[in-house]
Amino acid sequence: MRNKLFTLPKKILGTALAAVLLPLLAPTTGAAAQAAADVCRSGYFCIYEHSGFVGRYWAFPSNVHVGYVGDFMNDRMTSFKNYTTVYACLYETANYGHKMSPHGLGAIPPGYWTSNVNPFSNDKLSSIRFTSTYDCD
Template identity: 35%
Template sequence: MKKSLVAGVIAAACVTVTTVGLGATPASADPNDCPKKYVCVWDNSNYEGRFVFVPGTERPNVGEYMNDRTTALSNRTGSHVCFYQNSNGKGSLLARVGPGDSRPNVGPTANDRISSWKAC
């Protein structure tokens, strides 16, 4: 009986921790949390939601996880970075961000349209 009770308490605690962890909404992040020499993009404004951190200044295809989902970004590299509508730096230039700059909201022209970036 004691083993069943202990196992039940442990199982309940695990379910509670998992539920709380999955149900939590992300807190507002600081764009400086993006590591130095990286470009970081988030799918929600104010650096919230799903994100991708990429070393260097080039990402020919942001991938299915973040394609056409970017709303906030941070450029922690030493170069200007240009963000494009299509993969491989093709299509419309949607944003140009200077070294060390960030944007909590890329604006309506670029919002949910970025597919790639490279130094420019």
């Protein structure tokens, strides 16, 4: 004989499971999204899909050039943080073609960040190169 206390109807069990799991799978918005944006750690150049450091994000270590940011973030950057000790050079095409100048900068200096790039740079990033000088050429 089964103990009825531990036998839940499938509908109740499914509803309870969905109530627990769905918030974990939902896109992050508002204050939770802002907290997620703080995942950018020292030594990384982080790009975000939307202004205000929200939406998709990806962190790139400064010790490796990025010839292609990948399908996940290609042409999706609207805000960024440079938490590295080097300059970041941003390019519109893969393999460092067509240099970008968000906010008129030739290279993104160490410690610099912006919550909203200029319209000419929005959703155009495809590759990143790191350098110890301001010169991206």
